[in-house]
Each structure stands twice: as structure tokens, then as C-alpha cells.
Amino acid sequence: MRRVSYVVPVIAWCRTDKDQRLRCQDFGGFHRFRTASGPDGEKQKLSQRLIQHTDFVYRCLSNGQQLEDVFTIGKELGLGAFGTIYLAQHKVLGPGFKFAVKKIRKSETDSKLQELLMNEIHALMDLDHPNVVKLVRYFDEGSYMYLVFELCEGPDLQTRLEQEGRVEEKEAATTMRQMLAALKCCHEHYMGHFDVKPENFIYRSTDMTKLKMIDLGLASRFKKSRKEIRGTSAYMAPEIYDGFFGPEADSWGCGAVFFNLLTGKPFFPPMMGDDDIKILAKDRKWVRNRLRVLRDSGLSKEAIDLVSRLMRHDRHLRLTAREALQHPFFTLHSEKEAAEALRKHNPEYAELDREAQEILDNLVEHFTDFAAQPVLIRAAVLLMAHVGAYSFKHARPQRAAFTKLDRTVSGGLSMEELESFYEESGTPVPEMLETAFSGVDLDDDGYITYIEFLSATLPRKARGDRNFCRRVFEILDRNRDGFIDASDLAQAFYSGKDEKGVCSESLAEICDGQLSWKDFFELMQKS
Missing domain, CATH: 3.30.200.20 (Phosphorylase Kinase; domain 1)
Known part of the structure; x- marks a missing residue:
């Protein structure tokens, strides 16, 4: 099926501006110390804001x-x-x-x-x-x-379906859990993908264990007054044709993909045109009859119920991504059970799991060491993590460790999640855990994000890699004179203005105003 475009009056799901101010992630400041007060405390807070992630990293990388x-x-x-x-x-x-x-x-x-x-x-x-x-x-x-x-070097989900056809329920559970986790992250940022289909999910590697969502070109915030609706007809929710555009539309798309995984067949006839699909999608009787195929496929009642609840015509009764992840289907086919099967049958995964556990065993130490570094060194490590930790092979255990901790699959870790992890593993909660947590929760919003975790646990092999360090030094040396000084940092952190001399003071933590490549590399090796 091709992408289609419909121009319709739209009534969109949205939050009020007040709600968004209250609930959206605050990217205005980096680390606001609760005890800081007075002029020194204000400068301390400003210095922490130097490395506010989203703005800082992309501004640093946009260096001409x-x-x-x-x-x-x-x-x-x-x-x-x-x-x-x-x-x-x-x-x-x-x-x-x-x-x-x-x-x-x-x-x-x-x-x-x-x-x-x-x-x-x-x-x-x-x-x-x-x-x-x-x-x-x-x-x-x-x-x-x-x-x-x-x-991402693995196949996309559509290619896998074409090659393998129907997959077992356990494998379908692993796939759907990751799809829903990605969509849950989108929705928690008040954003929908709005083109959920197998082609838009690709495996990180050929072992087909980690699935990634791609192609967010049709993504948009939940807001009113959208004039044009885009998507792929075979996965478009019926309400989209009438102008209702919200997160529930992604749930319908997931249901259609899930149906395909479990039966090996697309939800709508493969050669059907867009206009005919629109008619069938809005036909409640036809959809109910189509879902009956699941009952004849030898599937569990949990699987049948999950697909049916993802594809309800009443969008208010349709499961959200968050609700779907709590469905009994994912209890029946637990993530823990899938991980144990991988460890048993895949020696490489067993070694990866061991390395990830070693990181978790020393988590407080990793967090404390990261928080103790000067602001500039933490900024450099954050840049390293952004550029390389998502693909650097030596950071695989760090990525696996985060997945072990992220029980809510939200992409952020709370103190409660960390405490639950220790309690469930039978290990006493470390006394310094909350202090260590605060040192890594760089924007002080109560969550350690994926990039913050990867930065705090980035392996020494990466931090001390000469080429890697050289690249980060060149990113921070904005005028390319061979030194990092306050004017370089002002361009990287504040778009040219050294607010209240914070860049100069942050540099003074580690040098006398200019940091050479040699000194920078020595500092990174020690960090």
C-alpha cells in the first residue's frame, strides 16, 4: 500500500498549555542544585546548565x-x-x-x-x-x-515478515513490546508517529534482538488545526479519515502489525486500493469478522484480546501504548523469560548479560565518579556518548544494562525503578544511591535519561580513545586555534555569550584560561 494524503478538517487530541508546562520535560536548565542559594549558588546553577543536553549537543555539532x-x-x-x-x-x-x-x-x-x-x-x-x-x-x-x-544493520520488520511469514507468539511479544515502548516514548512527548507499519521498524543488527523505530517524517505534536493527514492506508485508524488525530491512531497501526505477525497475513487484502481500504476500515462489522481469523489460528486468548483491544473503532476504548504494555499477553510471554532463553541458547548474549550485570553491580560508583568530574569533562563525555555510545561496540553492555533497569520502557530511570531493581535482586539499596542519582539526573527532572546513563557509564576504553578525544576536542575548539578557551565554550554553550562569566569559571576549574589538546587528553584519560 502506498502513503496517501487526505486533506480534512481536523479535531486533534491535545493537552492544554497549562498541562504541557506542568508535564512536559523541562529543557530550560541542566542541573538545579536544591541547596544552592545566593550569588555563588546562582553561578553554580548556571554552570550546571552549560551542558543541558538537547540544545548543547546539537549546537556543538553544528560548527560550520x-x-x-x-x-x-x-x-x-x-x-x-x-x-x-x-x-x-x-x-x-x-x-x-x-x-x-x-x-x-x-x-x-x-x-x-x-x-x-x-x-x-x-x-x-x-x-x-x-x-x-x-x-x-x-x-x-x-x-x-x-x-x-x-x-542499523538488520532487516526491517517487513522484510522479516516476507521471509519468515507468521512468527511464534513469544517472538511476537518481544517485537510488539519494543514497538509499543518506542510509541509510548513518542506519546509521552505529546507526539505521534502516525505512520506505524512494519517498514518503519528496523533491527539494530542481524541477530534481530533490538528493534528501532525509524522515519518520523510524519510525526507531529498533538494539537488542533492540522489540515493535512498523511499515512499508509493499510495501517491508518478509521477516525483519521474523519479528522480525529491522536495517539490512539498509533495503537490501531500496532494492532494491524500485530495481526500480521500472528497470522502471517496483512489485515487488509494486499492488492486492495486506498479508497476500498478506507471503506472497510470504517466498517465495524467487517473489522470484527476479520479479527475472527485470530480465533482460528490456535492463538492464546491473551493474544486475541490484545489485538482486538488495539483495533477497536471507539478510539476512547482503544488501548494506549502504555496500557497495552500492561496487558496480560506480556505477562504470559514475559521479557525475563525471553532474556533467559537468549542467555541459554546464545553464548554471546550470555557474555553481554554478564558484562551488563557487572555495570549494575557498580552503578553507584559509576554515577558518583561521573558527578564528581568538572563541568567541561562531563560535557566532553556527554558529547562522546551522543556521537558514539549508540553504535560503539564497547558500549553494548551499557546499553544492555539500561534496558535491564528500565522496567517501564519509558527511556528514563526513576529512583523508584532503581530501588525496585535492588529489592527484586535481593540486594540492599545502597545508602548513597539517591545522592549518586542526583549527580547524573542532569536536568533535575527526577529521571535519568538514556543519554545521561550512557554518559555516566561510558567505558574507559571510549573515554581514553585518542581519536575519540581528539574529535570531541575539535568540536569544543570552536575557532580551531588549538586551545579551548572561554570564548569557545560561550559559542558552544550559550551561542556566543558567556553568561555571568560562567564559561570562564568553569574553565578555571581545570586550567588557567586555555586548555591545550595535550592537557585535555590527559584529563580525559584520568576521568
């Missing part, structure tokens, strides 16, 4: 370089929603750092196409989750935009 200054472009990997995807090799970091680059021609005449492109960029900048493909950086060059992503 061209794509070919940083990457060697290789073979074509395929076609995305709005452009061609190529393999790219980082010129400085070496053969272990490969990425996927999406080349997109900018439209000078089609404002809608340009809007969709910027939607994808902004959506990916906001989302930080193990099941969402990571946007590392982007380049705006002339007639083209280049988006640099972590490289």
Missing part, C-alpha cells in the same frame, strides 16, 4: 563543517520516506564508527515537504530511547539536508 569534512560516504543502503540512505564512515573515529546518512533534497516550492523534513529532525532531537533510531547530527547544505543516524 560540511558532511564530507566528517564522513566518507559509501554505498547506498536503501530508500527512506523522503530520501536516499547511504553508509558513512567517520573519518576521525575509525572503522568502528559507521553511520547511516539520509540525503534529502530540500523543496523550494513544496512547503509541506519542507515541514515534514523539519518534523523528522525536531522529533528525533527530542526523542532519546533505546527503541528509537538516534539522530547523531545533521548538515544543512545548499539544496540538500543530510541526517546522520546510528547505523
